Amino acid sequence: MSFSISEAVKYVGVDDTELDLFESQYIVPNGISYNSYLIFDEKVALMDTVDARMADEWLKGLMDTLGGRAIDYLVVSHLEPDHAGCIVRLLKLFPDATIVATAKAIAMMPQFFGEDFRASTMAVKENDTLSLGVHTLQFITAPMVHWPEVMVSFEQTEKILFAADAFGKFGALSAEEDWACEARRYYFNIVGKYGAPVQMLLKKASALDIRTICPLHGPVLDENLGYYLDLYNTWSSYKPENKGVFIACASVHGNTLTAAERLAEILRAKGEEKVVVSDLSREDMAECIEDAFRYDRMVLAAASYDGGVFLPMHDFLTHLSAKAYQNRTVGLLENGSWAPSAGRTMRGLVENMKNVTIVDPTVTIVSSVKEADIASMEAMADALIAAGIN
Ligand code: FEO
Numbered sequence: 001m002s003f004s005i006s007e008a009v010k011y012v013g014v015d016d017t018e019l020d021l022f023e024s025q026y027i028v029p030n031g032i033s034y035n036s037y038l039i040f041d042e043k044v045a046l047m048d049t050v051d052a053r054m055a056d057e058w059l060k061g062l063m064d065t066l067g068g069r070a071i072d073y074l075v076v077s078h079l080e081p082d083h084a085g086c087i088v089r090l091l092k093l094f095p096d097a098t099i100v101a102t103a104k105a106i107a108m109m110p111q112f113f114g115e116d117f118r119a120s121t122m123a124v125k126e127n128d129t130l131s132l133g134v135h136t137l138q139f140i141t142a143p144m145v146h147w148p149e150v151m152v153s154f155e156q157t158e159k160i161l162f163a164a165d166a167f168g169k170f171g172a173l174s175a176e177e178d179w180a181c182e183a184r185r186y187y188f189n190i191v192g193k194y195g196a197p198v199q200m201l202l203k204k205a206s207a208l209d210i211r212t213i214c215p216l217h218g219p220v221l222d223e224n225l226g227y228y229l230d231l232y233n234t235w236s237s238y239k240p241e242n243k244g245v246f247i248a249c250a251s252v253h254g255n256t257l258t259a260a261e262r263l264a265e266i267l268r269a270k271g272e273e274k275v276v277v278s279d280l281s282r283e284d285m286a287e288c289i290e291d292a293f294r295y296d297r298m299v300l301a302a303a304s305y306d307g308g309v310f311l312p313m314h315d316f317l318t319h320l321s322a323k324a325y326q327n328r329t330v331g332l333l334e335n336g337s338w339a340p341s342a343g344r345t346m347r348g349l350v351e352n353m354k355n356v357t358i359v360d361p362t363v364t365i366v367s368s369v370k371e372a373d374i375a376s377m378e379a380m381a382d383a384l385i386a387a388g389i390n
Contacts, residue, residue, distance in 0.1 A: 001173065002065045005212065005220055006158055008135065010038045012046075012062050014054040015172035022082075022170065026189060026286050030182070031172035034058075034082055035216045037162065038065060039155065042133030043072040046097075047153065047162050048216060052085035059089065070094055073122075073130065075137065076101040077164040078150045079108055083216055088113055098122050100130060102141060105149035124151070140204050142166065144197035146190060152201070159211040165191065166201060167228055168217030180231060183218065185290040187235050192293065192323035198236035202229065238327045240296035243389050244274030248288055250281060250302040250313035256335040259369040259377075260301040263333060266374070266381045272388070280312040289319050296389045297329045299380075300346050304336035309345040317349040326354035329387040331380050333363040340364050359383035 003011045017031035034050035036058065044066070050058045071094045076084060079101075087109075091097060099106065103123040110117045124130070124139040138154040145166055153162040169183035191198060213221040213228065221228055234241050245267055251257035257279060264275045274295070278288050292298050302313035309317075330350055334343035343362045350356055360383060363376045 002061050005037070005160070005214065005222075008040045009155070009158060009160060010040070010065050011214075011220065012036045012038050012058070012065050013173075014050055014058045014061070015174050016051065016054055017172050017174070019053070023190070026170065026185075027284055028170050030170070030175035030177060032170055033173045033217055035214065035218075036062070037214055038062070039132055039135055039137075040069070041135045044069050045073040045075055045100075045130075045132055045135075045137065046071045046090070047075050047214070048077050048083045049074070049086035049090055051082045052089075055086045055089055058086060059093070071097045073097065073132070074099050075153055075162070076105055077152060077162060078147060078216065079105050079112065080147060080165075081112070084112065088117070091119055096120070100124055100137075100139075102139075102149050102151050105151075108149055129156075140201075142197065142201045144194045145201050146194050146197075154208050154210070159209050161205065161208065161210045161213050163213050163215045165216055166198065167213050167215040167221060167232065169215075169219075171218060173219060179219065179228075183231070184235070184241075184294065185286050186217070187232075188290050188293045188323060189286045192235075192289070195236040195238055195324065198232065202233055202236065205229070235293070238293075238324070240328065240389060241294050242274065242296070244276065244295040245272055245297045245299060245384055246291045246295045247275065247277045247299040247301055248292065248313070248316055249277060249279055250310040250316070251279065251335075252303045252305070252310055255365075255368040256301055256303045256310075256333075259333060259335065259363075259365050259373070260299070262369055262374075263299060263301070263363075263377050263381065266377055267384065270381055270385055272381075272385055280316050285316065285319060288316060289323060292320055292325060292328075293323075297331070297384050297387060299331040299333060299384070300350070301333040302335070302342040302346060304334060304340050304342040307339075307341050309334075309342040313342070313346065314349075317346065321349065321353060324354070326356060329357045329359060329384065331359045331363075331384055333365070333377075333380070335365050335367070337367045340366075357387070359387060
């Protein structure tokens with residue numbers, strides 16, 4: 001696929017609509033794009049390659065767009081194979097091209113491409129520049145967004161930020177869908193652990209007069225950039241984006257789910273406008289992670305199981321912990337038929353998270369929810385509502 005971002009800057013990335021799981025774990029119902037860009041000037045720079053899955057289609061589009069010109073520089077923002085997967089093939093076509101990357105990326109290349117990998121390389125560091133003619137690339141390191149070798153590039157003449165994985169999203173470019181939904185799911189699952197490095201990058205970006213953002217996944221952003229920057233600031237500072245209660249439920253036979261839905265009704269009846277119930281056994285885990293971060297409060301509702309908590313909940317909390325879930329208020333609802341253990345297990349996992357407050361009371365139901373349980377559910381709902389953000 002090729003289109004113009006400006007007279008000199010062209011998109012030459014590809015959509016991958018047949019991938020089963022991105023990074024072997026995230027469903028991508030609308031595919032994903034691997035973005036790549038060309039800058040034409042006295043010198044020609046290619047900004048990243050794509051996943052090897054799409055090499056043939058990508059190379060065809062690239063060669064058509066090059067129109068006979070050669071690539072002088074291959075700028076490698078990020079060495080993860082969804083972007084670096086075609087470097088070796090590209091260098092066979094353009095053996096005189098110079099790879100421009102951080103020293104760390106250059107040092108890692110033989111790990112991926114073999115010890116006999118040889119290329120002309122230019123290691124760049126913070127604020128180094130590279131003139132292509134009229135265009136000048138300024139390199140800005142972005143370690144841990146979301147690998148250590150990452151850098152972004154700011155083209156000073158057209159004020160374009162080539163942003164690596166930042167501001168990326170799931171979904172092919174051909175998909176017509178809301179940006180925030182799939183960008184949020186991408187952010188929290190892939191970059192979520194690295195809030196502080198993203199904050200650092202946003203601080204560096206605030207010193208630049210950015211007019212266009214060219215990420216490595218998802219659409220080119222050239223309007224209303226404040227919207228995207230504000231969302232990234234919210235997400236990376238671990239602040240809730242929306243007021244609401246997310247009820248994550250792990251139910252073996254449905255009784256815990258019934259209790260979760262009853263709690264949702266109680267919350268709504270008390271005036272809570274946004275309550276979302278998700279069945280962890282059946283809904284996309286990545287979407288559940290996204291919703292946990294999105295809202296300011298969460299209820300963990302789970303069955304007891306093998307002396308602990310039903311495993312979909314254990315799995316969910318393991319994911320949340322890995323993604324540095326923090327700064328939220330949480331309620332616990334457990335179900336147990338002879339020796340309830342879910343509450344104790346969930347509490348132990350949540351207490352290891354940073355700045356998470358567990359409200360009183362924990363609700364315990366025995367096998368199924370009964371009218372006698374409503375008083376404690378009402379009390380939990382009151383405590384959750386009192387803890388809501390304004
Ligand atoms: Fe899109 Fe971190 O690779």
